[in-house]
Amino acid sequence: MDFCDWVIPRDPRLDFRHGASILQVMPTRSSKDHDFTRSALRAVEQTIGEQWDGSPLADPHAGKNPAAVALGKLGGAKGGAARAAALSPRKRSAIAKKAALARWKGKS
Secondary structure (H helix, E strand, C coil), X not given: CCHHHHHXXXXXXXXXXXXXXXXXXXXXXXXXXXXXXXXXXXXXXXXXXXXXXXXXXXXXXXXXXXXXXXXXXXXXXXXXXXXXXXCCHHHHHHHHHHHHHHHHCCCC
């Protein structure tokens, strides 16, 4: 143990002596535009319902079947509650145990 390790504990994810790389620490999110002014402009455009130049906003459902969109919203809103109501308490408990084991797998 180095003197520096004793004074300032190192983050093991940043320790390059054991073959770790900085890529393990970097976030994997996309590099979207993080400019404050563009974000503010997008918020204003969403609020007023049109683009800054007066043209209409792009339809998020363009190219989709309207009936399928409506069914997806309907099923998504009631799906989890309907599934939970249909399960017996024993089956619901078994599913919860399996999920907990999967969550804690590899953590000690």
